[in-house]
Amino acid sequence: MSAQTAPPTAMALLSRVPLFSSLDAGHLRTVVRSGKERDYPSGGEIVKVGDRGIGFYLVLTGGVEVRRESEVLARLGPGEFFGEMALFDDQPRTADVVAVRPTRCLVLSPWEFWSTVGKDPVVLRALLRETVRRLRGPHGSLSE
Ligand code: CMP
Numbered sequence: 001m002s003a004q005t006a007p008p009t010a011m012a013l014l015s016r017v018p019l020f021s022s023l024d025a026g027h028l029r030t031v032v033r034s035g036k037e038r039d040y041p042s043g044g045e046i047v048k049v050g051d052r053g054i055g056f057y058l059v060l061t062g063g064v065e066v067r068r069e070s071e072v073l074a075r076l077g078p079g080e081f082f083g084e085m086a087l088f089d090d091q092p093r094t095a096d097v098v099a100v101r102p103t104r105c106l107v108l109s110p111w112e113f114w115s116t117v118g119k120d121p122v123v124l125r126a127l128l129r130e131t132v133r134r135l136r137g138p139h140g141s142l143s144e
Contacts, residue, residue, distance in 0.1 A: 010037060010106055013060050017079040019130075022122035031116045035106040040099040047097040053086030056113045062103025067096045074134070075100070084131055087113060 010032045014020055020028060037060065040046055047053060049068060058081045066074040066082060073095055076082060085094050087110055108116070117123045136142060 008061075010035075010060055013078065014058070014106070017058070019058075019079070019081065019123060019126050020117065022120060023117070027116070027120070031108070032106070034112040034116055035108045038105050038107050040103045040105070042099055042101045042103075044099045044103070045096065046099060046103075046105065047083060047093050047095070049093050049096050051093045053083060053093040054110055055083050056087050056108045056110075057081060057083045057097070058106045058108075060104045060106055062099060062101045064097050064103055065100050067098060068094070081127070081130075084127055085134075088131070 011028060014028050014032060015025070020031070023031070035058075040062075046057065046064060059076055059078050061078055063075060063077045064082070065072050066076065082097050083093075086092065
């Protein structure tokens, strides 16, 4: 009989996410309980450019690609997030996000986001820093 390792729980995964390092265990538990875990097959479209997006996604396992037209803007793996832009400005999604292997995400609705992690100034600052980096693009300056 082969010993099987149990998959890490969302709580164990989240406790290793740098974005959430300022949150204590109680706060993290609230995040896990308020979000919903969603599974996507390889090739599954999670977010579509132009859609009115609701939801902030944290990759728990697997991996995704952020794409615009035929360009791959980023590859994101466990502990990384997407969907923050539409959440911040309530505008359509800026890119497609596609699972490139079987992927599990924790999804927070705007209300769940703003009533949990969105209340923490350290998390918000880390989110904002990453969002600005994404908007600056690969050369570190706004290109358009
Ligand atoms: P949103 O616009 O809500 O939906 C698409 C998401 O793709 C976007 O939020 C970001 O989370 C992510 N995204 C857009 N552009 C980039 C980029 N250049 N690098 C990494 N992620 C991006």
